[in-house]
Amino acid sequence: MKSIVLKSPQETLNLGEKIGFILKPNDILLLTGELGAGKTTFVQGIAKGLNVKDFVTSPSYSLINEYEGTYHLFHIDLYRLETLSQIEELGITEYFLKDGVTIIEWAEKMENLLPKNGIRIKIEYAGENKRKIWLPLEFQALIK
Template sequence: MRVKKEAGGKLVVCSERPAETEELGKVLGGILQPGDLFFLSGDLGSGKTLFVRGVTLGLESAETATSPTFALIHRYEGELPLYHLDLYRLSGPEDLAPLALEEIMEEEAAFMIEWGAPVKEIWAGPYMEVEFTRGEKEEERILSFHPKGERYQEINHSLWLALNKEHTTGM
């Protein structure tokens, strides 16, 4: 796994295989705090759910993440509860009302939202945007972490430190 910091606090991680994408999520799971919100964007099959599965491992959840496309929302219990939403089938903010997001977002939990454009249209607070793109090799993925707010710049810095420590100690 290769990691680099860029201007504006952006963090770019190159994962060479699925296990590294999952491990990256696991490391992030150990950093998350209540209220942390992540929007995950990328093509189908680009590693978003695999990454969230790693986050559930890092939060020591009783179960690991699966694609919530049909249920829309999954809640995973762990050291910190995690809500995983997949809004692929929603067309806009008007489709959000039945999900009761306002109530869910008040909980002491972290949030990972795939296909979150409908929420981003109405969300005024800080968040992290994580873009998943395919690399040159078949299993390679590039994850770009774009912080929107001070807390998310701190997360990127903590993630960068943790990944560099892992790389130098061979963990």
């Protein structure tokens, strides 16, 4: 993994959009990072890259939001869930089999259930308006 420091929310959106352009059906993004790290902003950029017309919001209370774009986008937020059994009851692993792109915020909460082909991305707070994002090899060409 390689990291990049983004200096504004707009840079976070722009990187997300670049990633959204290259995603394909059945890609699963596993996002980790503290509260306020910028995960939802990053997902908003990805949605733009996937041609989602709706405004993307955090599904912290609904838990799962679905959007139409180039592909279906399934945006899952596990922040409010505390146990693995709560996650299992929601049937989140069924989204791994759906034809679309799945993005899970707070993916570390379901570590034992995560698919092997999941693409891990870590987002850290790096100062006012700055974020450090750790990207896997398949996305590193986007940050040159």
